[in-house]
Amino acid sequence: MSVDLFLHVFRGLQTVSEELLISDPRINERIRVAEVRLVGPAGEQVGVVSIDQALRLAREADLDLVEVAPGSNPPVCKIMDYGKFKYEAAQKVREARKNQVNTVLKTVRFGLKIDDHDYGTKVGQVRKFLKAGDKVKVMVVFRGREQSRPEMGVTLLKRLAEEVAEFGSVESHPSIDGRNMVMVIGPLKNKAEARAEAKRAAEKSATQAEEKN
Template sequence: MINEEIRAKEVRLIGSNGDQLGIKPFREAMQIAQDAGLDLVNVAPTAKPPVCRIMDYGKFRYETQKKEKEARKNQKVVELKEVRFSATIDEHDFQTKLRNVVKFLKEGDKVKMSVRFRGREIAHASIGQKVLERVAAEVAELSIVERHAKLEGRSMIMILSPKVQVQ
């Protein structure tokens, strides 16, 4: 709340440079803020009496929005990328898909690897599990197994997450 929106008889007043001005009646605090050409901002409404600060509210809002925007720009959103294998995958195809898994892990994304069983392949689920475990072994220095291979319907799924790089 700022200026006239504040509904308190007395406020603890903090000056524009951060010094304590003590407990003042609201009208007097409002007058001090207007004389300085600044706003009276309620920074702690639950305190007894409420704490108000004299500041340029527009400039304060602009700076906080700028800080929030900077924080959003610097944060990394971890995505879940999926790479599909087949139980009877050939060596060259395996290496190509493995390169994609390595690329995703280096970018900091989680990787969901799935083996889709078609027809009677489901009877040999252990073959699909060997494929997933082979991928996990190949990228062991880059990743941690977040979820081990598990059969869900006609698919076997394993999730890898990247190891945290200390810089």
């Protein structure tokens, strides 16, 4: 099988598995062509065979003949347990949707003359957002003549990026936006991973508390 044809077959299987087809693929006697390129149940390449032979091989294996690449010439069919295949594919789609969580863009503002205590508090907020899997838009607000000292804003943002590097990395380097300087930091872990990690930490903490009691 050529590389192009292999990719076509793979995309056909992927499309079926994600249930993105407008209608179900043709299976068994619904496949009305003279011959097909057949893929066996273990993924082995059987070659081009008549539709009757393909159906016979599927029946002998007590499986289904599924058209996975109808646009090929001849169409590509695979011998498989279609009911089980659809069930597992649906499970994967549901799991993917369950784990799909949108990343939120949080905003944290700094004054150029921020004191150490407030700075520490703001850094803590940034770390908290990144650890939760959210992006953070960091803004340095310039007041009056401070606009003539943009290098001070760059220094502050660079220091911040270094202090939160454990949880995030710079996605958008410092740039001037009106009276402000803006930098975007993205989380090292996506939201689903962050939630899973937090859940594991909570479970571990609960287990340790029970052992102490």
